[in-house]
Amino acid sequence: MTSPHTSEMIALKDVRFSYADRSILKGVNLTIKKGEIVAIMGGSGGGKTTLLGLISGRLKPQSGSVIVDGLDVPKLNKSNLYGLRRKIGMLFQFGALFTDLSVFDNIAFPYREQTNLPEDIIRSLVLLKLEAVGLRGAKDLKPAELSGGMARRVALARAVALDPAVMLYDEPFTGLDPISVGIIGRLIKRLNRALGMTSVIVTHDLNETLRLVDRVVVLSDGKIHRDMAPEQIRTTDDPFIRQFADGLPDGPVPFHYPGPDYLSEILGR
Amino acid sequence: MISQLAEFFQDLGHFVTSRIDRLGLAARFAGLLLLALGVSIRRASLIVREVYFSGVRSLSIVAVSGLFVGMVLAVQGYEVLQRYGSAESLGVIVALSLVRELGPVVTALLFAGRASSAVTAEIGLMRATEQLAAMDMMAVDPLSRVVAPRFLAAIVSMPLLAAIFSTAGVIGAWIIGVQLIGIDDGAFWSQMQANVDVRIDVLNGLLKSIVFGTAVGLISVFEGYFAAPTAEGIASATTRTVVISSLSVLLLDLVLTVMMFRGLS
Ligand SMILES: Nc1ncnc2c1ncn2[C@@H]1O[C@H](COP(=O)(O)OP(=O)(O)OP(=O)(O)O)[C@@H](O)[C@H]1O
Ligand SMILES: [Mg+2]
Numbered sequence: 001m002t003s004p005h006t007s008e009m010i011a012l013k014d015v016r017f018s019y020a021d022r023s024i025l026k027g028v029n030l031t032i033k034k035g036e037i038v039a040i041m042g043g044s045g046g047g048k049t050t051l052l053g054l055i056s057g058r059l060k061p062q063s064g065s066v067i068v069d070g071l072d073v074p075k076l077n078k079s080n081l082y083g084l085r086r087k088i089g090m091l092f093q094f095g096a097l098f099t100d101l102s103v104f105d106n107i108a109f110p111y112r113e114q115t116n117l118p119e120d121i122i123r124s125l126v127l128l129k130l131e132a133v134g135l136r137g138a139k140d141l142k143p144a145e146l147s148g149g150m151a152r153r154v155a156l157a158r159a160v161a162l163d164p165a166v167m168l169y170d171e172p173f174t175g176l177d178p179i180s181v182g183i184i185g186r187l188i189k190r191l192n193r194a195l196g197m198t199s200v201i202v203t204h205d206l207n208e209t210l211r212l213v214d215r216v217v218v219l220s221d222g223k224i225h226r227d228m229a230p231e232q233i234r235t236t237d238d239p240f241i242r243q244f245a246d247g248l249p250d251g252p253v254p255f256h257y258p259g260p261d262y263l264s265e266i267l268g269r
Numbered sequence: 270m271i272s273q274l275a276e277f278f279q280d281l282g283h284f285v286t287s288r289i290d291r292l293g294l295a296a297r298f299a300g301l302l303l304l305a306l307g308v309s310i311r312r313a314s315l316i317v318r319e320v321y322f323s324g325v326r327s328l329s330i331v332a333v334s335g336l337f338v339g340m341v342l343a344v345q346g347y348e349v350l351q352r353y354g355s356a357e358s359l360g361v362i363v364a365l366s367l368v369r370e371l372g373p374v375v376t377a378l379l380f381a382g383r384a385s386s387a388v389t390a391e392i393g394l395m396r397a398t399e400q401l402a403a404m405d406m407m408a409v410d411p412l413s414r415v416v417a418p419r420f421l422a423a424i425v426s427m428p429l430l431a432a433i434f435s436t437a438g439v440i441g442a443w444i445i446g447v448q449l450i451g452i453d454d455g456a457f458w459s460q461m462q463a464n465v466d467v468r469i470d471v472l473n474g475l476l477k478s479i480v481f482g483t484a485v486g487l488i489s490v491f492e493g494y495f496a497a498p499t500a501e502g503i504a505s506a507t508t509r510t511v512v513i514s515s516l517s518v519l520l521l522d523l524v525l526t527v528m529m530f531r532g533l534s
Contacts, residue, residue, distance in 0.1 A: 056406060082408035096403035099394075113409045 008067070009034045009166060009198040010055060015064035017050060024050050026222030027064070037192055037199040039209045041244055042219035045257060048202040049093065051219065052168045055200065056088055057081045069165065086114060089164035093171045095155040097143040103130070103154050104139040110161040129157040133187060149180035156184065160191055166198045167191065173205040181208050188212060206245050210234065218244075295491050301412055302420060302490070308410070309417035316425065319418045323384035324426030328433065330383055331376055335367075335434035338375060339441025342366055346442075347450055356446075357456035361464040363442040364435075368465060368474045369530075372435035373427075374522050377481035380427060381514035385489035388419050389510040392493025393503040416490045423486025428478040435474070473529045480521055485514045 010032040017025040024047040032038050040048050053059035054066050057073045066073040071084055097106050107129055111122045130136040133153040143151060152172065160167065169188065173181045185208045192199050203209050209216065210230040218226040218240055226240055233241055259265070309315065346362045392415065395401050401411040439461075446452045465471070489510045496506035 058402065058405065078410075082410075085406060085408040088406070090403070090406045092399050092403055094399060096399035098400055098403075099398065109409075110407050113407065113414075 007034045008032070009036070009069060010200070011065075011067040012051075012054070013065045013067075015054060015061045015066060017047070017054060017059065017061045024222060025054075025061070028219070028222070028224055030217060030224055030227075032198060032200065034198055035192070035196050036215065037188070037201065037213045039201045039203055039213040039216045040219055041203065041206070041209075041216060046219050047222060048219060049170055052090070052170055052200065052202060055166075056085065056090060056168060086162060087165045089159035089162070089167045091152070091156055091159045091167070091169045091172055093174070095143075095151045097146075097151055097155055097158070099143050101143075102139065103135065103141050103143070103146070106143070106154060107158045107161055110158065114162060125161070129161060130154075133157045134183065149176045152176060152180070152184065153187075156187060160195075163195050164197065167200070169199065169201040169203070171202055171204065173203055173208055181205065185212055204244075206233070294495065295487075298491055298494065299487060302417060302487070305410060305413035305417045306421065308413040309421065312413075312418070315414070315418040316421050319422030320425050323380070323388065323419070323422050324430060327380055327383045327426070327430055331379055331430045331434050332437045334375060334379055335372070335437030336441040338371055338434075339363060339367065339438030340445045342371075342438065343442035343445035343450075347446060347452075356450075356452055358460055359442065359446045359452055360439075360457040360461035363446075364439055364461045364465050365470060367435040367438040368470050370522075370526070372431040372438065373474055373477040373481055374518060376431040376434045376478065377427060377485055377518040378515055380423070380430060380482075381485050381489075381511050381518070384426070385423065385485050385510050385514055386507045388423075388489040389493040389496065389507045390503055392416065392419070392490060393496030393498075393506050396494065396496065397498035397503065416494060420486040420490050423489065424479060424482040427482030427485070428475050431474065431478040469529075473525075476529075477522065477525050480525060481518050484517045484521060488514045488517065 008031055010030070012028050012030045015025055015028040016023070028051065040051060042048050050059060054061055055068060055073070057066075057068075057076060060074045068084060069087060071080070073081070073084070076084065097103075098109065101109065104126055107126045108122050111117055111125060115122075117125070127136055127139070130139055133156060135150060135153055135157070138146065138150060138154075143154070146154065156172070167188075172184050172188065176184065188199060188201070189212050191197055201209065201213065210233060213230060216226070216228055216230060216233055217224055220240065226238065228236070228241075233245065236242070342363045343359060346359050347356055350356045350358055350362065392401075395411075395415065401415065404411045404414060443457065447454050447457050492506040492510045492513075496502045
């Protein structure tokens with residue numbers, strides 16, 4: 001469905017979104033080209049997960065447009081939205097594996113639901129994906145028997161099962177040991193190269209991210225504040241980026257959730 | 270005083286509107302579920318699996334309860350009937366009570382406690398852990414893949430379980446009446462055969478079960494689907510399923526009984 005003259009995979013124009021009366025995104029403009037790997041960074045609660053929800057059509061913006069693969073996402077009806085989602089993979093922040101299914105059946109799920117492939121071919125495909133994430137030996141385990149890092153890798157294998165054109169990763173590195181971080185990072189890069197995928201990675205892990213991505217986008221106060229290449233990030237003295245790179249608790253990205261003044265609240269006003 | 274009164278009416282008004290809101294939500298949900306049924310019915314294997322989980326696992330509790338209820342009915346019924354010298358009508362009395370009333374109603378109450386509460390917890394937890402969201406992201410509709418099969422399973426299981434309850438109850442009454450008290454075996458069965466009407470009694474009982482299955486099934490999936498994604502949220506949704514299902518079954522039973530047996534005597 002992509003028109004040939006454009007290489008844009010994802011385009012957000014002046015997107016605004018709020019939960020009840022709490023404004024989360026206040027006019028986001030972001031264009032991501034086909035095959036690009038883009039990192040989205042920003043403070044906790046800044047609306048990064050929300051942004052992924054908007055791209056995948058799980059949330060609808062109050063205003064602005066969200067175009068993915070040439071389709072106007074918020075305007076799609078259910079069957080067209082599902083058509084688009086067959087081309088989008090999503091790695092959830094907490095894995096979201098089906099707890100009543102084994103590792104094998106979790107990965108087989110998209111094949112069984114979306115294709116008419118015979119069971120022996122599905123078996124080969126599932127084993128292939130499991131091999132890629134290094135967990136072929138764990139195929140009979142239940143999600144409850146996996147460690148956090150293993151669960152994330154299974155979830156990744158399930159998300160890429162149908163070779164999506166777009167992959168959305170919600171904090172793929174959080175809470176993982178350095179080895180798992182490295183494994184997942186390499187997997188993301190390899191999938192991107194092999195399948196020409198477009199990837200959006202929400203992350204806090206600047207070091208791992210810089211090795212992977214083509215661009216880093218910083219979301220702050222509901223807007224895109226910075227949009228730079230990895231090399232620029234390493235050298236910039238932008239206080240915003242330095243706060244992330246050096247792990248400073250407070251700075252331009254506030255550590256505190258908005259609230260009344262601390263002193264007056266503690267003293268009972 | 271005035272302000273207290275105002276506050277009372279405010280609370281009352283809030284209570285009423287929140288209930289109506291929830292009823293509206295339930296109606297909308299039922300509509301969406303109805304649309305999802307079409308897709309789900311073609312996936313019979315999913316329904317069979319849920320019938321197994323809900324139905325087969327309730328089987329033993331339903332059979333044992335039926336046996337005990339039948340025995341108690343026999344003891345109570347015999348005590349009254351023998352005063353009028355018609356102890357051999359025991360089979361009829363017990364069978365009618367079971368098929369028309371106790372079979373469908375007690376089965377529905379047991380089902381709400383045993384199976385529906387589990388369905389609510391399961392769906393609530395799947396939602397809280399984003400399993401339903403993940404499914405939705407894979408272009409698989411959770412309503413037709415997860416919710417509808419569980420709803421349909423309740424409708425299918427309920428009449429089958431009620432029939433098992435009633436059968437176990439009749440056997441229980443036979444054990445007490447014929448084996449222990451010594452009522453004539455032939456009279457027990459022949460009177461039952463002669464006086465239990467297929468259309469009036471059996472079909473009406475079946476209809477009740479289907480209605481109860483629909484109500485209990487809908488309540489359990491609704492409460493699970495809209496449970497707050499927390500431990501307390503799921504716990505209270507599970508409790509609500511049992512309470513609301515039980516009350517609905519008793520209320521529906523009253524309405525259905527009045528409609529079915531009005532004009533008969
Ligand atoms: N369902 C919801 N209802 C109301 N508010 C919500 C809901 N989901 C998220 N929010 C609010 O929206 C804001 C943005 O949430 P979001 O999950 O997008 O943040 P995030 O950038 O992904 O944060 P994190 O890095 O901690 O995952 C948060 O402040 C949160 O309180
Ligand atoms: Mg998030």
